[in-house]
Amino acid sequence: MLVLLPPSEGKASSGRGAPLKTESLSLPGLTPAREAVLGELVELCAGDEEKAREVLGLSEGLRGEVAKNAELRSAGARPAGEIYTGVLYDALDLASLDAAAKKRATRSLLVFSGLWGAVRINDRIPSYRCSMGVKLPGIGALGAYWRTPMAAVLPEAAGDGLVLDLRSSAYAAAWKPKGEVAGRTASVRVLHAPTRKVVSHFNKATKGRIVRSLLAAGAAPKGPAELVEALRELGYVVEVEPPKGAGKAWMLDVLVDEIH
Template sequence: MLVLLPPSEGKAASGRGAPLKPESLSLPGLTPARETVLGELVELCSGDEEKAREVLGLSEGLRGEIAKNAELRTAGARPAGEIYTGVLYDALDLASLDAAAKRRAARALLVFSGLWGAVRVTDRIPSYRCSMGVKLPALGALGAYWRAPMAEVLPAAAGDGLVLDLRSAAYAAAWKPQGEVAGRTATVRVLHAPTRKVVSHFNKATKGRIVRSLLASGSAPAGPAELVEALRDLGYEVEAQAPARAGKPWALDVLVAEIH
């Protein structure tokens, strides 16, 4: 099982660990593209601060993120699972999983990123600010920039099992499973059952809980149909829509009665 996650906009501090080693990150086929984005981001944030703030879409209160980006090559690095925070990651709560579930998380979770493309939760990275929606001066829109490198690397990372895609639209744009990989991919919406509406905060928290439930239970669904049964066994109310034709992902709605 491969679980595709969005990053968090806010991130924990880098800490005092050894600095980033790009060549040590998972998915080494992405290293040249990572180096290119990293180089341009550092250059941008080392120059005109107002230009950097505009490009990155930062409010006045987030001006300090520019200086942080300028020092990415020398800042301390921590496991990505500790860097990413926010609603989904709070609900996932990787730190409190038992040892076996943490090993499953290290194998299964892949976090998409405007800067790194995608990383495992065990990859050591510094804290940064660069969303997939950013358009860097020389590279353009990062969602489009990452498509070619991702298309080369991600099919192999997906292996021959289930792909559970929990990404937001901006990050999904960087890689869309194709062909037989798409056929064993499931996307998930979380709906407030009484209203059938998506609520953003609630959506993220529930997705974090779903991933935690799967990791903690040791469930290893082989494909989308098995995922539906696994989630129901874990107590979730799931409605599934199988694709009308081969080579398309399944669409799952998880219905929850209470928003919390």
């Protein structure tokens, strides 16, 4: 099972670990693209601060993120699972999983990123600010930029098992499973049962809990149908929209009564 996650906008501090080595990150086929984005981001943020803040879409209160980006090559690095915070990652709570579940998380979780493309939770990265919606002056829109390198690398990473896609739309733009891989991909929406509406905060928290439940239970669904069965056994209410034709992803709606 490969679980595709969005990153978090807010991130923990880099800490005092050894600096980033892009060649040590998972999915080495993405290294040239990572170096290109990293190089342009560092150059942008080391130059005109106002221009960098505009390009990155940062408010006045986040001005300090520009200086942080300028130091990415020398900043300390920590496992990505410790860097990413926020609602989904708080609910997932990787640190409190037992040893076996943590190993499953290391194998299964892939976090998408405007800067790195995608990383595993044990990849050591510095804290940064660069969403997939950013349009860098030289490279252009990152969502479009990542499509080519991702298309070359992600099918192999997906292997021959289930792909559970929990990304937001901005990050889903960077790689869309196709063909045979799409047929064993399941995307999940979390809906407030009485209204059938998506609630953003609650959506993220529930997705974090879903991943945690699967990891803690040692669930290993081989495809979307098995995933539906596993989620129902774990107590989730799931409605299924079967794929409309070959090479199409499944859509699962997880219904919840309380918004918290």
